[in-house]
Amino acid sequence: MTKIVVLVKEVPDAAVNKQLDASTGRLVRSGERTLNPFDTHAIEAALQLKEGGELSVDEVVAVTIAPAGAEKTLNKAVALGADRSILLSDEGLAGSDVVATAYALAELVKRESPDLVLLGQQSDDGQSYAVGAAVAEYLGWPGLTQVVGLKVEGDKLRAERQAEYGYDTVEVTLPAVLSVGDAINEPRYPSLKAIMGAKKKPQEKLTLADAGIDASKVGADGSQAVWQSAEEPPAKAAGAIIEEDDVAAAVEQIVAWLDERKLV
Amino acid sequence: MSNILVYALHFEGAINKNSLGAISAAAKLAGDLGGEAHVVLVGDDISDDTAASVGAYGATKAYRVNAAAGTAQPVVDALDQIASGGDYGYALFGGGLLGFEAGAGLAARRGGGIAVEVTGLTVDGGKLVAERPVLGDSQISKIGFKGFGVVVGRLNAFEATEGGSPAPVEDVTVELSKAAGQINVVTRGEQRGADVNIEDAQVLITGGRGLGKPESFSLAEDLAGAFGGNAAVAATRAAVDAGWFPYAGQIGQTGKTVAPKLYVGLGVSGAIQHKVGMQSAEAIVAINKDANAPIFDFADLGVVGDLHAITPALTEAIKAKKG
Numbered sequence: 324m325t326k327i328v329v330l331v332k333e334v335p336d337a338a339v340n341k342q343l344d345a346s347t348g349r350l351v352r353s354g355e356r357t358l359n360p361f362d363t364h365a366i367e368a369a370l371q372l373k374e375g376g377e378l379s380v381d382e383v384v385a386v387t388i389a390p391a392g393a394e395k396t397l398n399k400a401v402a403l404g405a406d407r408s409i410l411l412s413d414e415g416l417a418g419s420d421v422v423a424t425a426y427a428l429a430e431l432v433k434r435e436s437p438d439l440v441l442l443g444q445q446s447d448d449g450q451s452y453a454v455g456a457a458v459a460e461y462l463g464w465p466g467l468t469q470v471v472g473l474k475v476e477g478d479k480l481r482a483e484r485q486a487e488y489g490y491d492t493v494e495v496t497l498p499a500v501l502s503v504g505d506a507i508n509e510p511r512y513p514s515l516k517a518i519m520g521a522k523k524k525p526q527e528k529l530t531l532a533d534a535g536i537d538a539s540k541v542g543a544d545g546s547q548a549v550w551q552s553a554e555e556p557p558a559k560a561a562g563a564i565i566e567e568d569d570v571a572a573a574v575e576q577i578v579a580w581l582d583e584r585k586l587v
Numbered sequence: 588m589s590n591i592l593v594y595a596l597h598f599e600g601a602i603n604k605n606s607l608g609a610i611s612a613a614a615k616l617a618g619d620l621g622g623e624a625h626v627v628l629v630g631d632d633i634s635d636d637t638a639a640s641v642g643a644y645g646a647t648k649a650y651r652v653n654a655a656a657g658t659a660q661p662v663v664d665a666l667d668q669i670a671s672g673g674d675y676g677y678a679l680f681g682g683g684l685l686g687f688e689a690g691a692g693l694a695a696r697r698g699g700g701i702a703v704e705v706t707g708l709t710v711d712g713g714k715l716v717a718e719r720p721v722l723g724d725s726q727i728s729k730i731g732f733k734g735f736g737v738v739v740g741r742l743n744a745f746e747a748t749e750g751g752s753p754a755p756v757e758d759v760t761v762e763l764s765k766a767a768g769q770i771n772v773v774t775r776g777e778q779r780g781a782d783v784n785i786e787d788a789q790v791l792i793t794g795g796r797g798l799g800k801p802e803s804f805s806l807a808e809d810l811a812g813a814f815g816g817n818a819a820v821a822a823t824r825a826a827v828d829a830g831w832f833p834y835a836g837q838i839g840q841t842g843k844t845v846a847p848k849l850y851v852g853l854g855v856s857g858a859i860q861h862k863v864g865m866q867s868a869e870a871i872v873a874i875n876k877d878a879n880a881p882i883f884d885f886a887d888l889g890v891v892g893d894l895h896a897i898t899p900a901l902t903e904a905i906k907a908k909k910g
């Protein structure tokens with residue numbers, strides 16, 4: 324019997340311009356929000372382990388920390404295949420840094436005591452690729468990030484990933500925390516039935532107090548990395564843009580552009 | 588808390604260039620803080636010379652830890668133990684996958700803070716301040732630390748400067764955590780695919796996932812062929828991970844850093860981890876069907892359209908031009 328927790332994040336829709344609040348350095352949370360696209364690969368990886376049969380996965384639980392209103396986003400994770408979901412939402416979490424977020428996520432994982440925790444390769448907004456390793460540390464479990472190949476071998480997982488010298492193959496004994504790269508699989512599209520059914524699957528909504536999380540270790544006060552200010556980088560001249568309506572005309576413009584710079 | 592610990596990533600006897608950059612940066616910053624930069628090397632094959640060589644980049648001590656290399660857990664154990672035994676306020680990693688993993692683990696273990704993708708470091712009021720570009724590099728955030736600070740540099744952010752003499756090497760026995768015993772590197776640094784050379788090319792045609800299938804790399808090959816002898820084909824991690832192109836031809840964070848005269852991206856989104864490996868190209872041209880693709884924020888010429896239609900025509904036009 325194996326339980327998998329998938330950590331998923333709600334992020335601003337990629338088509339929306341992301342912004343920083345100039346007074347706090349936090350991301351402006353208004354505007355369209357969606358499921359972090361990288362996390363759909365983690366859900367798919369959980370499903371493939373479940374369907375592969377070697378692990379006898381009996382439950383996949385999607386867990387997120389997000390401001391109130393993330394229920395819909397979490398339902399997307401369920402529609403993709405999670406059996407139920409957990410949303411931790413609390414004013415006290417605002418301004419949590421990577422380590423504080425990981426601490427709270429690890430506390431949520433402990434309540435579930437799964438055998439495996441899966442994450443995406445990066446959040447589309449925070450982009451730290453660090454949450455997974457910090458969660459692993461808080462749990463005292465082995466962690467590995469950017470996994471693009473995963474096989475069950477007895478009571479171990481055999482993971483492959485690219486690091487700076489080429490591909491590494493690593494054996495991990497469960498319980499473990501793995502973040503998966505976006506090349507590990509092609510996430511399926513949820514069926515209409517799955518989308519409709521997602522709303523009926525159990526969704527647990529927790530506050531810090533409900534989850535027994537130490538409020539002094541999260542939020543801006545509980546975070547050790549402190550945002551001080553933001554600056555615009557030195558301006559770079561904007562590039563030229565060709566909108567291709569007509570291939571021949573576009574090609575002519577590209578060649579002229581290259582020719583002008585003696586690049587052809 | 589004026590000393591800085593630096594993790595030196597190494598493979599087959601050579602210390603990673605980004606780690607050497609981090610050592611140089613740490614040596615200078617530690618000087619400003621009134622302390623020293625000390626280096627930690629973790630592995631079972633580190634020679635005296637390799638360990639001592641960090642002195643040439645400004646470190647005044649090298650700690651050598653005999654443990655398996657290639658995963659984060661032993662590195663966290665080593666840095667935590669060493670940091671606990673001395674006057675260390677910060678740990679600096681030169682980037683790299685292991686840097687992100689070990690850095691995050693160390694920050695969590697020590698109840699500290701972490702800043703990743705850091706492009707600059709300064710000392711302000713006796714404390715380190717990290718500069719971290721965010722939101723597709725449209726803003727640079729300044730981040731300070733209340734307690735122990737972990738900094739992971741962006742690829743190529745810190746330059747290695749040579750000058751000092753070999754550092755004394757101290758062997759440290761580290762008690763490994765339980766997690767370290769649950770993870771085991773079977774093989775490391777496997778080169779997938781042919782040994783292509785992309786670092787010497789003047790023109791690099793780069794294929795991304797937008798090519799759609801491995802066979803479409805022929806579009807990139809043909810375009811490179813049209814440019815002639817000094818052109819080569821490269822790829823993104825997404826394309827390499829998918830098995831469409833050899834790892835040796837990958838640009839970016841965990842691949843090569845290139846600076847050709849001309850970079851042409853075909854179906855490349857322009858993720859930060861790709862950009863850090865090619866932003867020094869003199870001219871960047873991107874063909875992408877998504878007008879919102881991040882690559883258009885830093886391309887010198889952006890072409891919004893279908894690469895499958897444009898690339899063959901462009902190849903023909905360049906051939907015609909060259910006669």
Ligand SMILES: Cc1cc2nc3c(=O)[nH]c(=O)nc-3n(C[C@H](O)[C@H](O)[C@H](O)COP(=O)(O)OP(=O)(O)OC[C@H]3O[C@@H](n4cnc5c(N)ncnc54)[C@H](O)[C@@H]3O)c2cc1C
Nearest residue numbers: 795796797823824825839840841854856860861876877894
């Ligand atoms: C720690 C870490 C290290 C990494 N290291 C690297 C690295 O070394 N190198 C690297 O490249 N990445 C690296 N990445 C991955 C990086 O984040 C991106 O996932 C990757 O660069 C995306 O590759 P891509 O642009 O090919 O694919 P995608 O991001 O999927 O982009 C494909 C693009 O093709 C376009 N497209 C699709 N069809 C067409 C068409 N018909 N015509 C025109 N355009 C089309 C799409 O609009 C899209 O913009 C790393 C990530 C992490 C977290």
Ligand SMILES: Nc1ncnc2c1ncn2[C@@H]1O[C@H](COP(=O)(O)O)[C@@H](O)[C@H]1O
Nearest residue numbers: 330388442443445446449451452453454
């Ligand atoms: N607030 C959050 N709630 C749940 N999972 C998260 C959260 N933040 C990050 N993650 C997970 O951590 C991964 C890496 O995020 P990051 O370290 O921010 O790049 C994401 O792909 C998610 O799987």
